[in-house]
Amino acid sequence: MVRVIRNGKRTYPRAGRLRELAIIAGMICGWRRNNAPSPLERIGKYLPSCLDEPSRRFGMYLARRKLERDLNFQEVPGSHTRLSPVVGSRAHELALVRNALAENPVLEEFERQLYQAQNWHILRYDQKAEIDALAGHLFASYINKYGNCGLTPDNAVAFRESKDPNAHYCGDVIPYDAEHIQNTWRVYAIVYPHPNPGAAYDYGRYQPVDIIKFHEFMHVEERTKEVPDHRCSPGIEIMTMLKSVMLLDEIHKKVNGIALNGVVDYGRFIRIGDVVQPLGCVTNVYRLLEKEHGSLGAAVTCPESLHYLKLGAFRDTAFSMRGDSMAAFQQRPVQLVPCAG
């Protein structure tokens, strides 16, 4: 300790400075003590405290994957989750059709004309057994393209059979859009007895169940996994309905020994403006275009198809007509095969 004697008084200058320093150091330590991090915070500095969130998400992911397996068609017939190879497999075709539809209102009218109950009722009821056998075969061969993922005609679409052997069936695809743990995204395709069998039903005609299944199955193929699609969106029934009538036409011809390129008069017409096409011509035109373009989406949207719908002309004039009545059509040099029965 340095002692200085000034004017007879003893003073300690270094000790004073040390006291000041001690006071400042105490103030700093006190502040740090009051704002000290908790032991958990100190650990969190080295182990990220956000670990909780990923583990919660991972748990959700595992639960969802389990639901996606448990709710898929192998377990629940007709139900297709994100794991189903069917969902979205033909979504690009629907996108093509929708793009074309935005610029060609003729497609909107085509859809309205196609999507009528009467177009379903073109087969003869008394040929039910042969029709069912062929329809079953057509559906089974169509789904074959999904290889060995466990898809069968029985689990591809759910079927609620009626006890009434003469029941009339209809189908639907129900979306479960909400993406959360209890309600994992999926679509459910089902064919069930018509709630009002008398409505718009032409007795004496038969609508095979397997072609309704085929139709609903196509809706599943055309639906994207990302965007929830609504049942009544424009363009959604063009390809499904077109394919349905093409298949019914094919079945009728096979059962009755008519050549596939023959034109059958079903008494049904597609009327777009003043262009009227017998359904039996429309089926032939699109069967040809589908074969040439490799897909129904490309067939519907190709320039030749749009030209046909707008003007009623397609290559060989035997497929074409303009007019507003059956009489006008009958005057055309088209060989019609009557659909008797």
Ligand SMILES: [Zn+2]
């Ligand atoms: Zn449909």
